[in-house]
Amino acid sequence: MSKNTVSDRFRKVDVDEYDENKFVDEDDVGENQGGPDEAEVDGLLRQGNLNGALHAVLKNPPLNTKNHNAKERAELLVVRVLSSFKSSDIEKAVGSLDKADVDLLMKYIYRGFEKPSDNSSAVLLQWHEKALAVGGVGSIIRVLTTRKTV
Amino acid sequence: MSLCSFGVEPLSCHAWNKDRTQIALSPNNNIVNIFEKKGKEWVKIHELTEHTERITGIDWAPESNRIVTCASDRNAYVWSLKDEVWKPTLVLVRINRAATCVKWSPLENKFALGSGARLISVCYFEEENDWWLSKHIKKPLRSTILSLDWHPNNILLAAGSADFSCRVFSAYIKDIEDKPGPTAWGTKMPFGELMLEHKDSDGCGWVHSVSFSASGDQLAWVAHSSISVADAAKGKEVTHLTTDYLPLLSVLFVGPTEIVAAGHDCCPFQYTYKGPGALEFVKKLDMPKQSSKTTTSAMQHFRNLDKKATEEDSTKLDTLHQNSITQLCIVSGDKAKVEKYSSVGLDGAMVIWEFKEDLEMSSRKGRGLLIIFGVVLMTLFAAFLFSAVEPYHTPRHTEHTLVDSPRISR
Numbered sequence: 001m002s003k004n005t006v007s008d009r010f011r012k013v014d015v016d017e018y019d020e021n022k023f024v025d026e027d028d029v030g031e032n033q034g035g036p037d038e039a040e041v042d043g044l045l046r047q048g049n050l051n052g053a054l055h056a057v058l059k060n061p062p063l064n065t066k067n068h069n070a071k072e073r074a075e076l077l078v079v080r081v082l083s084s085f086k087s088s089d090i091e092k093a094v095g096s097l098d099k100a101d102v103d104l105l106m107k108y109i110y111r112g113f114e115k116p117s118d119n120s121s122a123v124l125l126q127w128h129e130k131a132l133a134v135g136g137v138g139s140i141i142r143v144l145t146t147r148k149t150v
Numbered sequence: 151m152s153l154c155s156f157g158v159e160p161l162s163c164h165a166w167n168k169d170r171t172q173i174a175l176s177p178n179n180n181i182v183n184i185f186e187k188k189g190k191e192w193v194k195i196h197e198l199t200e201h202t203e204r205i206t207g208i209d210w211a212p213e214s215n216r217i218v219t220c221a222s223d224r225n226a227y228v229w230s231l232k233d234e235v236w237k238p239t240l241v242l243v244r245i246n247r248a249a250t251c252v253k254w255s256p257l258e259n260k261f262a263l264g265s266g267a268r269l270i271s272v273c274y275f276e277e278e279n280d281w282w283l284s285k286h287i288k289k290p291l292r293s294t295i296l297s298l299d300w301h302p303n304n305i306l307l308a309a310g311s312a313d314f315s316c317r318v319f320s321a322y323i324k325d326i327e328d329k330p331g332p333t334a335w336g337t338k339m340p341f342g343e344l345m346l347e348h349k350d351s352d353g354c355g356w357v358h359s360v361s362f363s364a365s366g367d368q369l370a371w372v373a374h375s376s377i378s379v380a381d382a383a384k385g386k387e388v389t390h391l392t393t394d395y396l397p398l399l400s401v402l403f404v405g406p407t408e409i410v411a412a413g414h415d416c417c418p419f420q421y422t423y424k425g426p427g428a429l430e431f432v433k434k435l436d437m438p439k440q441s442s443k444t445t446t447s448a449m450q451h452f453r454n455l456d457k458k459a460t461e462e463d464s465t466k467l468d469t470l471h472q473n474s475i476t477q478l479c480i481v482s483g484d485k486a487k488v489e490k491y492s493s494v495g496l497d498g499a500m501v502i503w504e505f506k507e508d509l510e511m512s513s514r515k516g517r518g519l520l521i522i523f524g525v526v527l528m529t530l531f532a533a534f535l536f537s538a539v540e541p542y543h544t545p546r547h548t549e550h551t552l553v554d555s556p557r558i559s560r
Contacts, residue, residue, distance in 0.1 A: 021268075023292050023313060099392070136394025141375040145355035147314070 025147055035062045035074035041081060050085055054093055057081045058101050058108075063148040071150065075115075078108040083123045094130045102135040103142050107150040110143050151436075153470050153501045154192055156185070160496035162205055163477055168212035170481055174198075175494065176205040182219055184236075200227050200238045207252035207263075214258045220249035226263055226273070228282060241282040243271040251297050257304045259326055264295030270309055272321045272341075287319050287342045297359045301366040305330040305339055308369050310357030316371045316378070318346040334367050334382035346380060348388050355397065358413070363403040364486035368423065370409050372398040377411055379423045387426040395419070400478040404488035404505050410435065412475035412493055416467055418503060435503060436469045473497035 016022060036057045044053035057078050062070040085093060097105065109131065112124045131139065159177035166173055173192070174184045182198035182205060203223035210217050217236065220226040224245050227238040243249065247266035254261045260274040263284075270287040293313035300307055307321040320339035322330060335345040346369070355374020362369050367383040374397045378390045398413035412418040417436040423429045454460060466472065473496035481502055483489040494500045 103392075137396050138375045138392060138394040141355070141397060142392070145374045 035070045036060055036077055038073070038077060041077055045081065045084060050081075050089065051093055051096060053081050053084075054097075055101075058097070058104050061104055061107075061150050063150055071111075074150065075108060075111050079112050079117075079120050079124070082109075082112075082127055083120065085123075087126055090126055090130050091133075094127070094134050097134075099135070102131055103139050104150065105131050106135060106139045106143050107146070110140075111150060151470060151501060151503055153499055155497075155499045156183075156192070157498045159498050160473070161476070161494040161498055161500065163208045164479060164492070164494045164500060165208045165210035165217065166479060166481060166492070167210050168215065173500070174208050174210055174217055175500070176208060176219075177498065178204065180204060180221060180223075182208060182217070196236055198229060198236055198238070201225065203248070206248065206250050209252050209254045209261065211254040211258040216254075216258070218252050218254060218261050220252040220263055222248035224248060224265075226252060226271075228261075239282065241273050241284065243273060243284050244286070245269065245271060247294075250295055253298045253300060255300045255304050255321075256302055257327075259304075260321070260323060262298045262300065262307050262321060264298050264309060264311075266294040268293060268295075270295055270298070270307070270319070270321075272307070272323065274323050274326050276325070285323060285341060287321070289342070290344065290347070291317075296356055297371075299360045299362050299369075301333070301335075301362050302364070303330055303333060303366060306333065306335055306345060306366070308360040308362060308371075310360040310371050310373075312356045313349075314356065314373070315347055315349040316357045316360055316369070316373075316380070317344060317348075318369065318380075319344060335386070346382075346386055348378070348380060350376070350378075350390070358397065358399045359401045359411075361401045361403050361409075362485075364406065364484065368403070370401050370403060370411075370423070372401045372411050372413070377401065377409070377421060377429070379409075379429055381426055384426050389423070389426050389429045391421070391429045391431070393431070399474065399476055400493075402478045402480065402488070402491060403485050404480075404483075404491065405507070406486060408432075408505075408507075410478060410491065410505065412478055414474040415469075416471040416474055416495065417469040418475065418478070418493060435505075436471075470501050471495045471497055471499060 162176045164175040172186045180201040184196040185192040186195045201221040205221045207220045217229040226241040229236040245265040245267040249265045251264040263271040268291045271284040273284040297310040305322045320343040360371040369380045376392045380388045396414035398411045401411040409421040420432040475493045475495040481490040492502045
């Protein structure tokens with residue numbers, strides 16, 4: 001038999017990496033992209049200032065970093081804040097956000113759907129309904145088409 | 151608004167002839183059908199079959215009466231009408247992927263073809279050898295071209311592409327035309343020169359459609375979740391508006407500041423652009439008819455409840471189009487003032503819409519003018535009254551003058 005049938009390492013090569021026509025996204029690494037400040041959000045949650053915690057957790061989204069840990073941490077923090085709201089307060093809280101924040105909230109919600117835990121899906125669904133009422137289908141389209149995932 | 155259904159197949163693309171009596175369209179296959187309006191009906195008069203794959207673009211040049219078609223079979227044909235028969239001429243576009251869109255230039259001496267081969271083919275007719283040649287624009291396109299539009303000066307070409315950017319290129323071919331004068335987009339315009347490149351920072355999706363304004367100074371484009379306008383007259387500043395609707399697939403400038411866009415929401419929307427930073431949504435242009443509740447028998451009512459758990463039996467959409475609108479085209483008027491435009495969609499229907507300028511605004515101005523006119527009239531009338539009435543009120547004055555006047559002789 002010929003020599004090259006012995007090894008099958010060639011099957012594990014990612015051919016797309018070597019394609020010279022491959023589309024490369026521009027990477028601009030933002031500086032303040034480490035994710036929301038945990039300490040600040042914790043403090044606001046303990047005080048019971050839920051609206052403040054929501055605004056704080058939507059700051060500095062880890063959009064541009066490739067650091068998966070930062071994204072995981074941000075996501076867990078957001079889900080924690082969202083779960084601590086009462087159902088009746090959700091609508092008002094969403095109303096206090098501006099357009100860009102509603103889009104960002106939608107991104108976090110869909111990210112939260114990816115890894116469901118305990119009761120998170122039910123809570124996220126309630127938030128999804130209220131955010132959809134404000135952002136419209138456009139906000140979901142932006143979640144699907146964005147190149148910078150949170 | 152008038153709707154005409156051309157079957158159940160989606161209509162991929164359409165084009166009108168010069169006097170809008172004939173329409174060329176393709177029902178999602180490799181054939182172009184030309185229909186002529188006879189009375190109230192559209193009758194098929196020609197069938198153009200040369201392509202082997204699905205037709206992706208049709209454009210009809212009004213003055214020279216030529217049709218250019220492009221398809222997924224990597225070919226484009228230019229059709230000319232000879233003795234009541236359309237004869238095709240193959241164009242050497244030299245692409246190795248499907249063609250996606252095609253547009254005649256304003257002077258109809260060349261056309262641009264977008265393709266999945268990440269290049270734009272600008273084709274022109276060479277008299278010596280009696281064939282169509284093409285020149286390619288490759289850099290810096292990174293993905294499929296989804297839409298094209300020509301600038302009124304016949305040189306600049308806008309291209310929307312799947313690499314999330316909208317670009318303006320120069321398509322100046324020195325063999326067939328003179329050097330262009332400077333425009334707001336730039337002064338040096340060799341072939342393939344990039345005049346504008348705009349990539350959405352948030353990666354708002356593919357640029358589905360582009361449209362220059364009538365003057366050519368503004369360029370509007372729609373992406374997956376936004377509509378944007380670049381203004382060359384104001385330093386190529388880009389104004390961006392994110393939409394709350396499903397993606398828009400086609401955009402058209404219908405006036406100096408008015409834009410109509412339509413897409414997966416099956417309904418045209420009107421936007422207005424007044425300057426950098428002033429791009430806003432005006433209204434939906436499809437007034438959904440309030441569906442009259444037909445009286446259904448009690449039996450029908452309960453049967454529906456039983457079978458479908460719903461009282462109504464309607465799956466129709468409120469809008470005229472029952473599926474996404476894929477292409478908008480001007481029917482009457484020109485980009486500076488469009489009176490009618492047409493839309494085709496995935497439901498196989500073609501709808502002709504009338505575009506009316508915002509009636510409220512015009513009547514408000516009219517009313518204002520009327521008021522001013524009325525006031526002027528009133529003051530004139532009052533002045534006249536006073537001058538006529540005065541002699542009565544001061545008779546002594548006149549008597550005196552009469553007495554003193556030299557005419558009365560004692």
